Each structure stands twice: as structure tokens, then as C-alpha cells.
Amino acid sequence: IIDFQGDHLGIVELSRPFESLRQNLNEVDKQSGYKLLIREDDVIKKTFLETQRYYVPFIDKWVVEDPYNELPDSPKPLTKEYQNILENLKKDKNFIEHLSSASNITMSFHDKSLNKYYKIGFIKLFDPSQKHSATLLSITPAPDIDEIVASHKRNLLLYTSLIFGISLFAYLYLKEAIKTKQQQYKLEVITSSMGGGLYVIDKKGVINFVNSTACEILDYSREEMIGKVGHDLFHFHAVDITDCPIYKATTE
Numbered sequence: 265i266i267d268f269q270g271d272h273l274g275i276v277e278l279s280r281p282f283e284s285l286r287q288n289l290n291e292v293d294k295q296s297g298y299k300l301l302i303r304e305d306d307v308i309k310k311t312f313l314e315t316q317r318y319y320v321p322f323i324d325k326w327v328v329e330d331p332y333n334e335l336p337d338s339p340k341p342l343t344k345e346y347q348n349i350l351e352n353l354k355k356d357k358n359f360i361e362h363l364s365s366a367s368n369i370t371m372s373f374h375d376k377s378l379n380k381y382y383k384i385g386f387i388k389l390f391d392p393s394q395k396h397s398a399t400l401l402s403i404t405p406a407p408d409i410d411e412i413v414a415s416h417k418r419n420l421l422l423y424t425s426l427i428f429g430i431s432l433f434a435y436l437y438l439k440e441a442i443k444t445k446q447q448q449y450k451l452e453v454i455t456s457s458m459g460g461g462l463y464v465i466d467k468k469g470v471i472n473f474v475n476s477t478a479c480e481i482l483d484y485s486r487e488e489m490i491g492k493v494g495h496d497l498f499h500f501h502a503v504d505i506t507d508c509p510i511y512k513a514t515t516e
Contacts, residue, residue, distance in 0.1 A: 289402075296385075296404040297346035300339070301326045301363065306397045323354050326363065326399075346403050349375055349382060362386050366396045372409055381409035448473075469493045469511050 267273055289298055304327050307319045318335065319327040330338045342350070352375055353359045362369050363386065370385045385402035451473065455462050461478030465471050474489045482489070482498050489497065495505045505511050 293402075293404070296402045297342045298339075299328065299342060299346075299350060299401045299403075300398060301328060301401060302398045303327075303396070306391070306395075323360065323363075342403075345378070348377065349373070349403055350401075352377070353384065359384065363399055372406060381406040381413065383409075463489065463494060465494050465510075465514055467515055469495050469505055469508075469514065471497075 289296070301322055302319065304319075304321070304325050307316060307327055311319070318330045320331050322328045333341060341347075353373065356373065358371055359373070362371055362384075365386075366388055368386060368388055370383055373382050373384050374380075375382060383402075383404045383406045385404070387400040387402070388396055389398040389400060391397045452475070455473075455475035456477075458475065458477060461481040462473075462475045463471050463478045464473035471489050471492055471494050474486055476486075479486055479489070484497070493505065495508045495511055499508060499510075501508070
């Protein structure tokens with residue numbers, strides 16, 4: 265204030281309490297909660313000693329103003345849910361890093377006690393010298409993130425069940441294949457020591473096993489005989505397979 269003689273008489277500060285700003289913000293977004301964090305060194309430098317007792321430490325180098333609502337223009341207390349989130353944020357490394365940064369940013373936060381996700385907004389406030397002096401926090405429920413995480417868990421469970429089913433099927437198939445291979449090996453060992461030739465056919469007359477003696481007698485390799493109809497391959501009686509006595513014995 266300057267008098268008519270040009271002498272400086274003093275300074276009048278015009279300020280707006282945070283509560284009025286919070287009310288305006290809540291009119292725009294009623295779901296969010298807001299908290300103003302102030303740098304501790306700014307409070308010490310810019311407030312009177314008798315008013316510094318209203319500033320309570322939040323985390324290292326940061327304070328909150330009048331958390332016990334002693335002043336008439338104190339902001340409305342946050343809900344119990346948002347107060348718990350603020351307490352949990354104090355232990356979050358990402359939150360502490362973003363708080364010290366001078367950039368406006370939004371981060372996601374998972375509250376394990378509630379098993380819910382929230383969006384934490386950081387609006388940085390600067391003094392006339394452009395020094396970062398305070399941060400306005402916004403806490404907003406994030407049902408979209410909850411749904412994404414829930415969908416991911418459902419898909420993960422589905423894929424896990426699918427992989428388990430495929431693995432179980434592969435295990436059983438491999439186990440049966442090994443068992444069949446072992447039986448074939450035992451059969452080959454037994455039949456290879458036989459003096460006579462032996463071949464095995466199914467109900468359609470297709471050869472599915474032959475020993476080495478039979479290959480030598482018939483003058484065919486095992487590859488030439490397996491999967492072929494024995495009647496067509498080496499039976500010399502000129503009758504149809506349905507009249508072949510060996511085929512009849514097999515089908516009957």
C-alpha cells in the first residue's frame with residue numbers, strides 16, 4: 265500500500281482458501297477426493313511461527329495443512345476410504361517419486377486392503393518464483409482398470425486350464441505310446457526267437473506285425489508288408505479275399 269506521498273505503508277495479501285477450490289473441483293467430479301500437500305521448507309519460510317503448528321508432516325519434506333480441522337476455512341475431511349489410501353500411498357515408491365517431480369502426471373494405485381484400483385493425479389503448484397511449492401492430489405476410483413485386471417485373471421485361468429489339459433493329454437498319449445512300444449519290443453523279442461514265420465493281421469486283413477523269419481520266407485522286407493493286405497500280397501489262391509480261409513478265420 266502506497267500513500268499519497270509515495271511512501272510504502274505495507275502489503276495486503278489476497279488469497280483463496282483451499283476449501284473453496286476443493287468445492288469447485290467436486291462440482292466437476294463428485295467421485296474424486298482432493299488433498300493439498302505443501303513443501304515443508306515453504307511453510308517454515310512463508311508462515312508465522314504461531315501458525316506453523318497447523319501444518320502436520322505427511323512424508324519427508326511434505327506437510328498437510330490443518331488435518332484436524334481446527335481452522336474455520338479448513339477443507340472438508342476425506343472419506344475413510346480415501347484416508348486409508350493416503351496412508352498406503354506413503355509407502356509407495358512410485359508415489360514418492362512422482363510427488364517430488366515437477367511434472368503433472370497420473371498414476372494407477374492398487375489398494376491391497378480393498379483390492380481396488382485408483383487413479384492418483386498430481387497437479388503441481390508453483391510460487392511466483394516458479395518454484396514447485398505444493399501438489400494437489402486427486403484420488404479417483406478406476407473401475408476400468410479393475411475390469412482389465414479381472415479380465416486378465418480370467419484369461420490367465422482359462423489359458424492355464426487349457427495348457428494343463430493339453431499337457432495331461434500329451435502325457436497320457438506319450439505314456440500309452442511308450443507302453444505300446446514296450447509291448448511291441450517284447451513281442452519282437454519273443455517272435456524273433458521262434459523257428460517259424462509269423463505275421464499278424466487285423467479284421468480287414470491288413471498286416472500290422474511280421475517277424476524276421478516271415479520276411480525271409482516270403483522274401484519281403486518288413487516295410488513292404490506292414491500296412492498291406494496279406495491276401496493281395498502273397499496269397500496265390502485265385503479267390504476273393506472274402507473267400508480266403510485265413511481271412512474268414514480272422515473275421516469269425
